[in-house]
Amino acid sequence: MKNLSLSYCILITFFNISVISFCDAPLSASSAMFDRFSFQEPASPLMEGLIALHSDIWAIMLFVAGFVLYMLCAILYNFSASSSEISYKVHHHSLIEIIWTTVPALILCVIAVPSFTLLYSLDEVIEPSLTIKAIGRQWYWSYEYGDYEVHDGLVTNGITFDSNVLQDDDLEPGQLRLLDVDNRLVLPVNRHIRLLTSGGDVIHSFAVPSLGVKLDAIPGRLNQTMVFIKRQGVFYGQCSELCGSSHGMMPIALEAVREQDYVDWVNIKLQEM
Missing domain, CATH: 1.10.287 (Helix Hairpins)
Structure with a gap:
């Protein structure tokens, strides 16, 4: 029993x-x-x-x-x-004390090695193929592609546009409420991309869970991180810093495309400027 x-x-x-x-x-x-x-x-x-x-x-x-x-x-x-008829009086046991001190320390060391490796990879800076700047504003995102400030020998402002949440009346079949936007952030796959963030008014936070990206957008300051997208698709995120009454109306829609499709998109945008 x-x-x-x-x-x-x-x-x-x-x-x-x-x-x-x-x-x-x-x-x-x-x-x-x-x-x-x-x-x-x-x-x-x-x-x-x-x-x-x-x-x-x-x-x-x-x-x-x-x-x-x-x-x-x-x-x-x-x-x-x-259930016990015998009174056990054990004050200390050296071997047991060594074991319960050493084993947790070894477990923490095992956890620390991959943790530090991943932590340092977050700050790794690689020569980027593309630089994107995301500016958080109340309550939308502005994107700047600064690598295209010179086009056909003419100095321009590069590719800049605002990205606003789609209202319920504007949603098409298949689009997600409070996640889809009127202008998606388009990026190429298999390229090292430098992402810069800043705030235009209050503190925001640029977060896309599928890419492992969460970067604060602070007014008067530039933060940066590296992004490498492995596959095509549309990845959604949101502002992750409470920034006012419409904080929940600041979605991020990032579309990853093939390099040739990205070049075609850039050419179309430059012609619209």
Whole structure:
């Protein structure tokens, strides 16, 4: 009976851990409900690294939590006043103290190595093929493509446009409410892109989860990060810094296209200037 009760405690603990871990299951096209509990599908090496690090730390956390819960259940059951006839008086044990100090330290070292590697990759600066400036304003985004200030020998302001949220009456079938915009940010795939952010009035934050990008846009200051998009698609984000009454009306719609399609889009924009 005693062993049965202990086995029952272990089974309940394992079931609870399994349910929690299922909430972090990988993305699945056939299970949209459970996809909401996880990350968006990554589209950049940085986001892939973030998800891999999260999964590794989650696995370590489950192991530690399961071991601790097992020890708690075993101690409560075997050393309770009703089940133990022998009084154990243990003041210290050198070996156990060394183990419970060394093992957590080693686990932290294992976590630290990939964490620092990913952290330094966030600040890695590579010669960019393209520079984009995103300016947050109340309550829309302005984009500047400064690499095209000289076109056909003429000095221009480059490609600049504003991006506003689409109103409900303007939405077309397939477009997302409060996420789609009138002018998308168009970028090429498989190119190193430098993203600059600034604020035109108050503090904003440029965030696109699928790319692993979240960069504050502060008035009077330029922040930068590198972006590398691995696949084509439309990726959505939002302003992630409370910036006023219409903070939730500042979506970001980024369209990643093939290089030739991007060149065609740039030529069309330059002709419109």
